[in-house]
Amino acid sequence: MTITAVAPSDSTVAFIRKVVRRLTASPGEASLTTADLDQILNYVYSNDFPYAIKIDQTRSIYTFFTEPYRDRYPLDVNFNQGVRAPLYVDGILGSFFKDRTQFFNIWPKWPTKFTQGNDTITGTITGIAQPTNPTQITSVAHNLTTGAVILIENVGGMTQLNGNNYSITVIDPNTFSLDGIDNTAFGAYTSGGTWSTINQTFSFVIPGPFLSREVIIGGVDTGGNPISINDDGDGNLIYMTTNPVVSVPLATTNPAVPGMYNINTSNPGLINPTTIGTVDYVTGQINFILPTGVSLAQGTLLTIRVSQYQNGRPHSLLFWNNEFTIRPIPKHIHKVEIETYLTPVQFMLSNDLPILNQWALYLAYLTAQEILRQRNDFDGVSALEEGRMRQEGLVLERQGIEEIGQPNFQLFNSTQGYSVYGGWGGYP
Numbered sequence: 001m002t003i004t005a006v007a008p009s010d011s012t013v014a015f016i017r018k019v020v021r022r023l024t025a026s027p028g029e030a031s032l033t034t035a036d037l038d039q040i041l042n043y044v045y046s047n048d049f050p051y052a053i054k055i056d057q058t059r060s061i062y063t064f065f066t067e068p069y070r071d072r073y074p075l076d077v078n079f080n081q082g083v084r085a086p087l088y089v090d091g092i093l094g095s096f097f098k099d100r101t102q103f104f105n106i107w108p109k110w111p112t113k114f115t116q117g118n119d120t121i122t123g124t125i126t127g128i129a130q131p132t133n134p135t136q137i138t139s140v141a142h143n144l145t146t147g148a149v150i151l152i153e154n155v156g157g158m159t160q161l162n163g164n165n166y167s168i169t170v171i172d173p174n175t176f177s178l179d180g181i182d183n184t185a186f187g188a189y190t191s192g193g194t195w196s197t198i199n200q201t202f203s204f205v206i207p208g209p210f211l212s213r214e215v216i217i218g219g220v221d222t223g224g225n226p227i228s229i230n231d232d233g234d235g236n237l238i239y240m241t242t243n244p245v246v247s248v249p250l251a252t253t254n255p256a257v258p259g260m261y262n263i264n265t266s267n268p269g270l271i272n273p274t275t276i277g278t279v280d281y282v283t284g285q286i287n288f289i290l291p292t293g294v295s296l297a298q299g300t301l302l303t304i305r306v307s308q309y310q311n312g313r314p315h316s317l318l319f320w321n322n323e324f325t326i327r328p329i330p331k332h333i334h335k336v337e338i339e340t341y342l343t344p345v346q347f348m349l350s351n352d353l354p355i356l357n358q359w360a361l362y363l364a365y366l367t368a369q370e371i372l373r374q375r376n377d378f379d380g381v382s383a384l385e386e387g388r389m390r391q392e393g394l395v396l397e398r399q400g401i402e403e404i405g406q407p408n409f410q411l412f413n414s415t416q417g418y419s420v421y422g423g424w425g426g427y428p
Contacts, residue, residue: 012360013038013041015360015364016041016363016364016367017034017037017038017041019360019361019364019368020032020037020041020364020367020368020371021037023364023365023368023384023387024368024371024380026371032371037367037371040374041367043370044363044366044367044370045363046081048366048370049363050392059339059340059341059342060339060340060341060342061339061340062075062080062083062337062338063336063337064324065333065334065335065336066314066326066330066332066334066336067330067333068330068331068332068333069209069281069282069311069329069330069331070329070330071212071325071326071327071329072212072233072325072326073324073326074322074323074324075319075322075323075324077322079342080340080341080342081341082341083319083338083339083340083341084096084339084341085338085339086339087317087336087338088336088337088338089313089314089315089317089335089336090313090334090335091335094314094315094316094317095315095316095317096316096317096319096338097316097317097318098318098319100318100320103316103318103325103327106316106327107316107327107328109211109214109307110307111214111216111305111306111307112210112306112307112308113303113304113305114206114303114304114305114306115301115302115303115304116202116204116301116302116304117296117300117301118198118199118201118202119199120196120197120198120199120298121144121196121197121198121199122194122195122196122197123139123142123143123144123194123195123196124139124140124193125137125138125139125152125155125192125193125194125195126139126140127189128155128158128183128189128193130158130183130184130186130188130189131182131183131184132177132183133181133182133183133184134169134177134178134179134181134182135178135181135182135183136171137175137177137195138174138175139174139175139176139195140174141173142173142174142176142195143173144168144170144176144197145170145200146168146170146292147167147169147200147291147292147293148167148168148200148295149165149166149168149197149198149221149293149295150165150166150168150196150197151163151165151195151197151222151298152164152166152194152195153193153194153196154192154193154194155189155193156189156190156191156192156193157187157189157190158186158188158189158190159187160183160186161178161181161183161186161193165222165223166179166181167179167180196298197295198222198295198296198297198298200289200290200294200295200296201288201290202277202286202287202289202290202302203285203286203287204286205283205284205285205286206284206286206304206306207284207308208281208282208283208284208308209281209282209284209308209309209311209329210281210284210306210307210308210309211281211306211307211308211309211329212231212234212235212281213231213232213233214231214305214306214307215230215231215237215279215286215304215305215306216229216304216305216306217230217237217286217302217303217304217305218302219296219297219300219301219302219303220296220297220300221290221294221295221296222295222296222297222298224297226242227290227294227296227302228240229276229288231279235279235280235281236275236278237275237276237277237278237279237286237288238273238274238276239273239274239275239276239288239290239291239294240272240273241272241273241274274291276288276289276290276291277289284306286304309328309329310328311328311329311330311331312328312329312330312331313328313330313332313334314326314327314328314329314330314336315327315328316328317336317338324336359391359394359395361387361391362388362391362392362394362395365384365387365388365391366388368384369381369384369385369388372384
């Protein structure tokens with residue numbers, strides 16, 4: 001007796017691709033690329049495949065490991081269609097949330113306010129050239145930098161300079177000019193004068209650790225404009241410049257018709273972000289240099305708000321915007337496990353066989369119909385309808401048999417779905 005070797009079965013996804021090509025008369029890459037086929041397959045599964053029959057074969061366990069002092073972990077949704085409870089941290093059942101309100105009601109981000117100033121740098125004026133445009137001032141070893149803003153006081157003779165703030169340009173180590181200031185018509189300089197400025201470089205420590213994306217630094221500059229700084233979540237401090245409030249047409253346009261002006265048409269809100277420094281969320285070290293021409297107003301302080309926290313063993317997880325947020329924030333490495341729904345081309349790629357996925361034909365019919373629909377071949381769509389309905393009936397029959405005898409979870413036959421440790425602490 002001669003035994004003939006049997007070729008191994010295709011994987012489920014290869015089987016579906018083959019069936020789809022047959023149903024759509026697309027035998028090769030020229031008529032339908034595999035990349036396009038897989039994209040439509042995933043789309044159909046995500047949007048058209050009835051949720052009620054996404055049976056357990058599409059589910060898997062998604063595992064990731066926490067990092068010390070890190071609370072946010074992204075999820076690649078190209079491979080995972082979604083996640084659901086139960087959640088386990090180090091094998092212990094935890095709380096899983098998809099609602100930000102519920103999660104942050106338990107884990108509020110309370111801010112703590114701090115203030116911070118900086119040292120004032122001063123210098124003596126020994127000469128002012130006249131006429132000069134811009135005004136040139138002599139101050140031996142001034143140690144200023146271009147863009148610094150200074151306050152001038154006690155100048156004799158050229159009193160027009162007193163009591164005003166000026167942005168300066170350094171000419172040499174002993175000379176600088178006042179940007180845009182023409183002293184031709186000013187009184188003649190006689191003697192004296194001082195200048196003072198606030199150092200634009202800040203370096204200080206706020207007690208850590210504190211949350212990322214929650215660092216807010218504000219103040220007022222020498223021109224009375226707001227200083228607005230926040231962090232980007234990755235340790236960078238960003239200086240934000242606001243749009244001016246304008247109207248189109250101008251409010252002075254005649255005739256002035258009330259209600260006919262569009263206020264702030266130049267995209268209201270915060271624009272022009274500039275990276276100016278760094279923040280260490282663990283040590284609390286903050287370093288930044290204000291942009292050229294921006295200095296903290298004299299006699300004022302920066303206001304800093306951060307959300308401090310206490311480390312603990314995590315047991316609560318929020319999934320929102322394709323990202324996990326975990327609480328308490330860990331100080332050590334922990335194993336996190338949660339159920340996930342995989343995309344079809346992920347959970348069927350390797351060793352799953354069509355015989356084990358009895359709805360493979362059903363998904364193939366759905367995908368083929370969508371491809372024909374996009375080709376405007378509605379006769380072809382109708383021709384496949386009988387096959388689609390037959391496969392759907394078989395899948396529903398299988399699911400119905402599997403569900404027989406399975407209890408529904410309710411208050412009286414299930415345990416609490418989460419554990420409570422209390423507060424921001426918990427066990428390490």
